[in-house]
Amino acid sequence: MPNPQAKSRLTKMTKPTNRAEEAVADMGEQCLVKRSRLIGRTITGIYDDALRKVGVTAGQLNILAVVVRRGPISPGEVARYLHIERSTMSRNLERMKRNGWLTVCPGESARSQELRITESGRSIVLEAVPLWREAQSRTREILGAGGTEAIYRLADAIEERSVV
Amino acid sequence: MPNPQAKSRLTKMTKPTNRAEEAVADMGEQCLVKRSRLIGRTITGIYDDALRKVGVTAGQLNILAVVVRRGPISPGEVARYLHIERSTMSRNLERMKRNGWLTVCPGESARSQELRITESGRSIVLEAVPLWREAQSRTREILGAGGTEAIYRLADAIEERSVV
């Protein structure tokens, strides 16, 4: 089955077009972003499934956990802890404030804010804890002990790097 | 610095409220979804950065690669290869068709479709290849040989599981 494009000599590329075929084979077999996204989507699905009954997502629970642990804390600091873009955090917090899980007060400097967990937010966390533990177990089963350890190491490698 | 909520005896929870504090410490130290999402976001950023100059995202390039390699192929099959929800794939493909990278024809049965790469899509792939290789290298540097290998193994574990 000859490729109709294979003989084109008018493209700007100096290499033969079947370069594309070779490259996409490499991508299928080696691409790290494809795999890291697969891992993220899959694990996120496990936690979101488990947490759905209390109406919180995995990402939201991680933010609540930071606020409980480090609060009062500014949006920017939460973003730095989780390595999430400030603008992303801004939108995420907006939803969580709307849900009544968090409150904001002006911080020390007029431009900064202080986030605090509300009673409602705290009870979400408390209800979520056992579901989170289940999801942790389910995930560990899928990944195995080695895979679980690998996730910790990978995250450490990334956090170290961002300190540089 | 005493916690004003710590002594509340009026909550509905039967356990002391500082359960939340203990649990969020566990989350900070052990949560796998927090870490898997960090890994996904970070690696995605590396590839998106590298690919930005040709105007394609990491996710889009992965889809193009599947279509080049396996096309003509239906949307559902692409979704299965990449373990992405069908409805997500539908939206992603919509954008890529709008960009002129893909075409759709009716497939064998009227309800299914056949995706094909266009000339324009193919040249996006060709331009993207060297940038993708750079991003692969940069990622490998950050993760190290062990981390890179771990990503492959984790993705394999997830793909095996979904076969079950």
Place this chain on the structure above:
DNA sequence: TGCTCTAATATGTATATACAACATAATCGG
């Protein structure tokens, strides 16, 4: 044949993500 069940795709809605650009406030250097 017709009825039910499943498969393929699309749509409505909600969340997550990031870049670019903005407004504003603090800080630092002179």
Place this chain on the structure above:
DNA sequence: CCGATTATGTTGTATATACATATTAGAGCA
């Protein structure tokens, strides 16, 4: 003290993601 730079947060825009649901078409069975 003032001007440039940096830090904080928001908004506009675009992409990515998934669940629930609808639509339609094939498939299997009575």
